[in-house]
Amino acid sequence: MSPDTWTFDLASADGWINLVSAVFMVVGAVMSLGAAIGLLRFPDLLSRMHAATKPQVLGLFLLLASIGLQMRTWWVWPVLLVAWIFQLLTVPVSAHMVGRAGYRTKHLHRELLTSDELEAVVQKAAAKAAREDGSGDGPERQS
Amino acid sequence: MMQAVLAVTAVIFSLAATGAIIRIARGPSLLDRVLASDVLLAILGGALCVDMAVNRHLNNLMLVVAISVIGFIGSVTVARFVADRREQPSEP
Structure with a gap:
């Protein structure tokens, strides 16, 4: 079936599924655009x-959900869920590492x-x- | 009708990729570039997802997972070995 023949006929369930997945696709793409605008404009x-x-979490979720809606099968949902959970596990780790390196190298506008709860811990x-x-060097430095 | 959705998402993804590439080229620090390249990989994965959804196949699913793995390993590695080489402490 070619994509040309797909309709948004709201009298049938097929049309509703097409409409919902189209909305998911457009909103997921807009998430990417928002990330790019934020990258360009934030200080x-x-x-x-x-x-x-x-786009890494919500955008990917919306796009994987649109794949699941378009495939019209049940067995594809666990595969998509595994892909999304993998992204959920890896994104916080990389964000933590980048934020930590950014704090250490002072890439922030204080x-x-x-x-800043980290400053007390660092100090x-x-x-x-x-x-x-000081205690390893000698008794005169202990204060 | 689905072709219109495909065209709209293609335009949006192209604009988003352009913004991420501009940030990679202009970014004042290495970490900005790493972050922007991570966003560029996410945009690429999203475009592959839209292709799969519109054409109703699952050929690219492992590629999407592999792209997320590459983004994770790349950003963690660069963030682990980044060092401050600048004189002044705050970003201009």
Whole structure:
């Protein structure tokens, strides 16, 4: 069946499924466009990371759901679910690594942050490391 | 009618890929480029998904999963080995 013959005839269930999957496809594509606009317009790395996750999770979910609706079979849904769950598992890890490296190399506008809970942890770890260095060198540095 | 949906998504994906490529070319730091290339891979996977949905086949499904694996490994590796080589601490 060629894609030309597909209709959005709302009297039949087929037309409804076509309409829903078409809406999913367009919205999933708009997620990618939103990520690109966010990449171009946002000021620093951390806010660009916020925009970059849209097509990776919600956009991929909408597009995989449109595949499942168009295939009209049940066995394809577990395969699509596995693909989406794999993406859900890998995206937070890579976002964590990129955000951590961005914080360490100071790719952020500190005045744009509303709260920085990591700074207290970093300073505590730095103070602890300095204390351990000092106790190893000699008694005069212990304070 | 489905051809119209295909054309609309093709235009949107092309604009999104153009934006991501502009950010890769212009991005002030390495991490911006890594993030933009990750978005470009997501856009490519989305375009493959639209192709599968419109033409009703599943040939590209493993390719979509492989693209997500490549994006994950690439961004984690670059973020692990990134170092600060700039003089001033904040981005211009």
